[in-house]
Amino acid sequence: MTKFRLTTGIVAAGLALCATSAQAQDLLFWSTQAKPVEETQRMRDDVLSGFDQPVDYQAADEGPWITRIQAETQAGSGSIALLGGLHGDFTSVEGGLVDLDTDLDSANVVPAYAELGKLGGDGQKYVPWMQATYMMAANKQALEFLPEGADLNELTYDQLIQWAGAMAEATGGPKFGLPAGPKGLKHRFFQGYLLPSYTGGVVRTFKSAEAEEAWNKLAELWQFTTPASTNYAFMQEPLLTGEVWVAFDHTARLAEAFNQKPDDFVAFPTPKGPKGRGYMPVIAGMAIPATAPDPEASAALIDYMLSPEAQIATLRATNFFPVVDVDLPDDMPPSVKAAGEVISYTSKSEDSITALLPMGLGDAGGKFNQVYVDMFERTILGGQPIRDALDDQANALDALMKETGAPCWAPDAPSDGPCPVE
Amino acid sequence: MLTPARIPYLLLLPATLFLCAFFLYPFVLVAIEAFTRDGTFTAQNFQTALGHWKFPAAMTNTLLLAAVVVPIQTALALLMAVLVTKMTSGRDMALYVFTIPLGISDLAAGIIWLAIFEQSGFLNSMLYHLGIIDQPGTWLGYQSKGVIFAAVVLAEVWRATAIMLVILVAGMGLIPKEYDEAAEVFGASPWKRFIRVTLPLLRPSLQTALILRVILAFEVFAVVAALGGTSLPVLMGETYHWQFALQDRGVAAAFAIVILAISIAATLVIMRALRVPKEARI
Numbered sequence: 001m002t003k004f005r006l007t008t009g010i011v012a013a014g015l016a017l018c019a020t021s022a023q024a025q026d027l028l029f030w031s032t033q034a035k036p037v038e039e040t041q042r043m044r045d046d047v048l049s050g051f052d053q054p055v056d057y058q059a060a061d062e063g064p065w066i067t068r069i070q071a072e073t074q075a076g077s078g079s080i081a082l083l084g085g086l087h088g089d090f091t092s093v094e095g096g097l098v099d100l101d102t103d104l105d106s107a108n109v110v111p112a113y114a115e116l117g118k119l120g121g122d123g124q125k126y127v128p129w130m131q132a133t134y135m136m137a138a139n140k141q142a143l144e145f146l147p148e149g150a151d152l153n154e155l156t157y158d159q160l161i162q163w164a165g166a167m168a169e170a171t172g173g174p175k176f177g178l179p180a181g182p183k184g185l186k187h188r189f190f191q192g193y194l195l196p197s198y199t200g201g202v203v204r205t206f207k208s209a210e211a212e213e214a215w216n217k218l219a220e221l222w223q224f225t226t227p228a229s230t231n232y233a234f235m236q237e238p239l240l241t242g243e244v245w246v247a248f249d250h251t252a253r254l255a256e257a258f259n260q261k262p263d264d265f266v267a268f269p270t271p272k273g274p275k276g277r278g279y280m281p282v283i284a285g286m287a288i289p290a291t292a293p294d295p296e297a298s299a300a301l302i303d304y305m306l307s308p309e310a311q312i313a314t315l316r317a318t319n320f321f322p323v324v325d326v327d328l329p330d331d332m333p334p335s336v337k338a339a340g341e342v343i344s345y346t347s348k349s350e351d352s353i354t355a356l357l358p359m360g361l362g363d364a365g366g367k368f369n370q371v372y373v374d375m376f377e378r379t380i381l382g383g384q385p386i387r388d389a390l391d392d393q394a395n396a397l398d399a400l401m402k403e404t405g406a407p408c409w410a411p412d413a414p415s416d417g418p419c420p421v422e
Numbered sequence: 423m424l425t426p427a428r429i430p431y432l433l434l435l436p437a438t439l440f441l442c443a444f445f446l447y448p449f450v451l452v453a454i455e456a457f458t459r460d461g462t463f464t465a466q467n468f469q470t471a472l473g474h475w476k477f478p479a480a481m482t483n484t485l486l487l488a489a490v491v492v493p494i495q496t497a498l499a500l501l502m503a504v505l506v507t508k509m510t511s512g513r514d515m516a517l518y519v520f521t522i523p524l525g526i527s528d529l530a531a532g533i534i535w536l537a538i539f540e541q542s543g544f545l546n547s548m549l550y551h552l553g554i555i556d557q558p559g560t561w562l563g564y565q566s567k568g569v570i571f572a573a574v575v576l577a578e579v580w581r582a583t584a585i586m587l588v589i590l591v592a593g594m595g596l597i598p599k600e601y602d603e604a605a606e607v608f609g610a611s612p613w614k615r616f617i618r619v620t621l622p623l624l625r626p627s628l629q630t631a632l633i634l635r636v637i638l639a640f641e642v643f644a645v646v647a648a649l650g651g652t653s654l655p656v657l658m659g660e661t662y663h664w665q666f667a668l669q670d671r672g673v674a675a676a677f678a679i680v681i682l683a684i685s686i687a688a689t690l691v692i693m694r695a696l697r698v699p700k701e702a703r704i
Binding site: 061062063064066092172173181182226227228230231241243363364365366367369370374377378381392 | 475540541542557558560562563564565647651652653665666667668669670
């Protein structure tokens with residue numbers, strides 16, 4: 001009798017537990033952003049705690065992120081309520097997303113970014129969430145070695161090479177750094193900055209004479225770049241230790257340098273080439289998977305995330321800027337002030353060439369990046385002749401474009417059919 | 423029903439089912455993935471994998487690493503096993519200490535060695551404070567592939583020698599003392615007894631240890647990823663890269679099949695070379 005009662009008791013307790021957990025199931029926000037533990041925690045504590053339902057914010061690498069979404073889509077049921085990721089992440093999982101009807105006009109979302117969220121189609125596949133870009137950061141000690149007559153805001157690649165050379169000579173070792181490690185964002189430097197600045201394009205001009213010149217310039221710059229660059233992922237770390245004095249990186253990956261030692265560093269726009277200044281805005285968005293358990297709650301969460309308060313809280317938590325029109329309060333961290341000035345200078349400057357993140361590549365985004373990373377590894381690191389490697393990689397790029405059928409995106413001129421490599 | 427003849431099969435059943443469900447079935451899936459593309463049979467995945475400009479380097483590095491690491495580990499493990507077997511007191515203690523690195527995951531081991539070799543690591547701080555260098559050197563830069571290779575070898579030897587040691591110590595315990603004593607009576611030196619008596623009788627354990635170690639050496643990944651990044655491509659690293667960064671499961675599966683093929687080839691060679699005839703078994 002006692003045994004029977006005990007069993008019933010356990011079963012009843014179990015049922016009760018199931019019931020409560022189903023009732024109070026947290027909304028799962030499955031994201032590729034704010035991956036460092038501190039940022040993840042700030043997203044939970046400072047941003048999502050303001051929403052009226054509990055949200056479970058989980059950050060993952062792109063691979064596992066995509067795998068889980070694909071698995072839930074294939075299974076036809078899932079537990080993810082909201083997806084967070086970069087523009088390129090969403091192109092990989094486009095088929096599993098619902099069309100959103102968020103009112104982007106009244107939320108004051110920058111229209112150009114809203115358009116990106118359609119992924120080239122008609123429906124709104126993702127809603128812009130936050131934005132960032134890339135910039136340069138320099139230790140103030142480096143400024144005395146600037147070439148004569150150089151203006152930090154209007155620096156050219158040639159002046160950057162001279163500057164890096166002067167620093168290397170004066171200090172006995174290279175002091176320029178690139179995030180060229182396996183987890184570094186070097187491919188964005190090639191796609192969004194170096195190549196557009198020299199060729200005005202990314203895909204069409206891939207093997208042009210101008211592209212050859214661009215890679216040659218990089219080889220020149222590389223002589224004065226610290227070889228430890230191939231281990232760097234976030235340039236804020238070598239900047240803070242003093243291993244590197246001048247660096248290029250994502251604004252969020254430079255933020256700690258400005259926040260920890262605001263008086264030691266200056267931020268400035270990326271250099272210019274013969275065609276102008278290549279510039280790549282980074283857009284992160286939010287999307288709802290077709291398998292979301294409660295789409296209405298997910299949509300409400302999107303609305304909340306676009307509110308000015310949540311956008312500013314997100315900026316504090318992740319160093320990604322708002323995509324809606326908001327007035328920033330005065331007490332923002334130093335990194336935000338530094339990056340904010342550079343972003344507004346660059347976007348106002350007339351010779352900027354906006355290079356968008358790849359579009360229409362589907363799940364081949366990684367392979368697209370690899371074409372540029374391979375160029376870097378083969379020529380700059382491996383010493384292969386630039387012309388031969390360019391021709392070889394151009395074939396790979398051309399095949400990739402034909403396979404995916406992706407039309408050209410800015411800065412390349414629009415194309416009918418797949419973007420050609422000329 | 424439960425006849426004694428059936429009991430062994432019945433006892434083997436759970437393990438067999440486990441193997442089928444978690445090894446054989448996924449293996450078949452991987453093989454299918456490797457040989458098909460969009461549902462049709464093709465060798466294209468293998469062409470892409472083998473034709474990729476990094477493949478020769480990845481293959482050479484993997485084989486070279488195994489060729490350097492395994493002999494060092496075999497020699498060390500034999501030496502340590504002899505030491506441990508000869509100890510009269512504190513034998514268990516020594517065995518525990520030797521096997522500590524085995525308890526550390528390979529990624530953690532890679533990170534430990536990275537903390538030693540990186541630019542702001544222990545090695546640089548030590549050399550700097552001893553006044554040997556003026557400023558921290560870059561040990562693991564992309565141009566110093568040799569140093570990265572040596573660091574990986576060091577980390578692997580430190581981490582995985584113990585697995586051979588454990589097998590060899592068990593094997594040495596099985597060898598009857600009489601053979602050794604007889605050899606000693608006939609005046610054989612300790613070295614000669616080791617070469618002529620212990621080693622030949624140790625062949626079965628040596629075989630197991632070598633097969634296990636060589637296969638693991640072909641699968642080396644986390645230590646290389648931690649210490650070398652992309653500067654030192656290996657087959658397993660390329661597999662991971664194709665699967666997760668390039669999102670191409672077919673080519674990743676083809677790489678996995680290549681690793682499987684060289685593992686099987688190495689296993690066959692070792693089994694053949696260290697074969698113990700049935701009549702010679704203890």
